[in-house]
Amino acid sequence: MKNSIIAFATLLLLVACNKNESKTNLHITGNVKGLKEGTLFIQRYADSALVAIDSIKIDGNSAFESNIDLKSPEMLYLYLDRGVTNSLDNNIMFFAEPGNINIDTNLDSFITSAKITGSKNQELYEQYKKINSRFNDENLTLIEKKFKALKSNNTKAMDSINNLQDSNTKRKYLYATNFAVNNKNYEVAPYIALAEIYDINIKYLDTIQKSMTPKVANSFYGKKLTKYVKAIKETEKN
Template sequence: MKKSIIAFLTLVTIASCSKKESTDSVHITGNIKGLKNGTLYIQRVVDTALVAIDSIKIDGNSAFEADVKLESPEMLYLFLDRGVSNSLDNNIMFFAEPGNLNIETNLDNFISSAKITGSKNQELYEEYQKINSRFIDENLSIVEPRFKAIKRQDQRAIDSLNEKQDKNIKRKYLYATNFALNNKDHEIAPYIALAEIYDINVKFLDTIQKSMTPKVAKSFYGKKLTKYVADIKQQQPK
């Protein structure tokens, strides 16, 4: 009886310390410094399109909060409807997972100033993006000289730049593959496979899929990766 009471009190303590935390939802809080009026939309991808699943009206108070049901950790989007402009700086990606998540940013630099805490998958995604951005920058640096080489019909320069671009893409894909394998116990692994290297040789996707832990394999992206790999294998000639 004494042990039962202790156990009950322990559960009560944990529950009180984890207010708003649920095994199947994320409690999102945040603040957008400088925002006086506007509407925030929390979006998710449904059949390749972004669909609003919640809206928050901002009227004087720049702080906000929302609760979103999750099947499992998932990439969501925080869209700001400024009401007066069509700024491209209006949609923050964040990897939501059950529990509490906080987003702090400002109106002038909505995306670049965003600081997101409370999600391990988000931490890993930011880590991945730091290195991946180097490959993106390298690819962009090739675009202009390649365009100029094509314009002046300099085949030697074109071939050299094409080779440089191919090597950069291979390094990017290798990094993404290794990152997914090294984080096979988090949902970021199948997400990267599907979002970043979906067109890589299926043997690499198959390796990532088989490396996933049981928990990740049962997740939203884990199931999608398993189906995607199976579909590709089915289409291959026997």
């Protein structure tokens, strides 16, 4: 009888554990080299503000882990509370998706040293950013030239630079559109449309929206893009 009671209690415990495990589908692990003490927060955007969905206390061991219930692939943030230090280098963006994701970085260069593995959407987003940075760098160069032309009152140079900036912006937006369409099977596609080129001509956003696979269209960002495109079309009708 005693053995039966123990066995029954063990069974209940296992069921309870399985229920708790089923509540989370994203396992985040990582290491912040050099971090001895502090707090890490997993954050997401909600109502136009970052809100914490988990916190990890670091006390001597720089390794960390977190378990999150993720309804759909989503851009999350790993925020480091440095305490008295007001550093801007304290929030790592990462495209989370169900499964196992690892984030390794260090205290001195928290964002720039971050290596994120385990997410296909993150991998694709990093590919996108690598090319997109070239357009951003070119625009910064043009801004510098524009400032010099303005300083010397060189209107001919100003007009030429303005044309180059317009061309650079068009190429940037066209690249983003093509990238999103070519990766229509992943949630990074609607995310790029919403976060990077939301002000592009509606026909391009419409193309991205219509190219999404059913799975992506039903995702968090897929639904947002569909709603956004619909709202723009209705506004243009009025």
